[in-house]
């Protein structure tokens with residue numbers, strides 16, 4: 001990891017954001033690292049303990065649904081105990097104060113929505129409809145389940161008992177096993193990605209926070225903005241495949257760099273909840 005973003009780089013990113021119309025904020029697991037949630041890749045990433053093809057695939061679920069649910073349940077509980085960090089809050093305030101921001105996330109932890117709620121209703125209440133700060137969730141969410149047989153989806157926030165196959169949650173309608181409503185490797189992304197590409201093609205800036213930019217097609221969202229003539233600003237302590245295409249790369253953690261970057265551009269460094 002490098003020493004951190006310089007104030008000249010932050011200023012340059014701010015100038016670009018101030019002069020632009022239409023911003024897509026594309027976020028990944030690194031954004032929630034500062035809330036204590038493990039990433040998949042990068043230092044301390046989860047894939048060092050669990051290989052993706054062992055757990056985050058339809059085949060893995062067919063082979064051993066209990067093991068897959070056990071892994072998800074541990075991550076769901078960690079997410080349920082986590083709080084949005086300063087970067088989630090600054091992004092929410094940025095989206096509420098401006099009317100041209102779309103948040104697109106690969107995260108499934110629900111922290112963008114929590115930040116939106118606390119910034120929209122907290123003591124320093126930001127103006128704007130809360131829906132502006134709710135993200136397009138490209139990879140689904142921990143807090144919804146889907147039937148493996150009839151496909152019915154529903155919200156599910158309760159604890160899941162993954163101690164045996166018999167205790168796993170089942171569909172009220174058809175009795176088949178329920179699975180997390182997240183996108184697994186090899187599965188299609190649904191209509192959220194089309195909406196994200198549409199916004200990205202109209203945006204003058206794509207601000208990319210905490211993603212390794214290797215999971216497709218999510219990583220292409222930034223390239224759509226770039227190809228349409230817009231700029232990419234990246235916040236990541238590590239270099240990524242997008243770095244050579246960026247107008248500004250802030251080599252810093254999200255919770256440090258994002259509030260500084262967005263202060264004065266609509267967001268705030270001290271958005272309180």
Ligand code: NAD
Pocket residue numbers: 027028029030031032033034037038039040041042043045106107108109110139209210211212213214215235236237238240252253254255
């Ligand atoms: P990733 O794990 O592939 O990469 C994480 C990136 O974040 C790395 O580039 C790393 O350098 C960077 N990073 C680490 N700490 C950071 C910090 N403090 N501030 C800013 N950046 C930091 O994540 P990804 O690109 O989002 O991978 C995609 C997949 O990971 C998605 O399918 C997503 O659903 C899944 N995922 C989500 C969560 C979550 O919802 N919190 C957690 C783990 C994985």
Ligand code: ZN
Pocket residue numbers: 147148149150151152171172173174175176
């Ligand atoms: Zn069913």
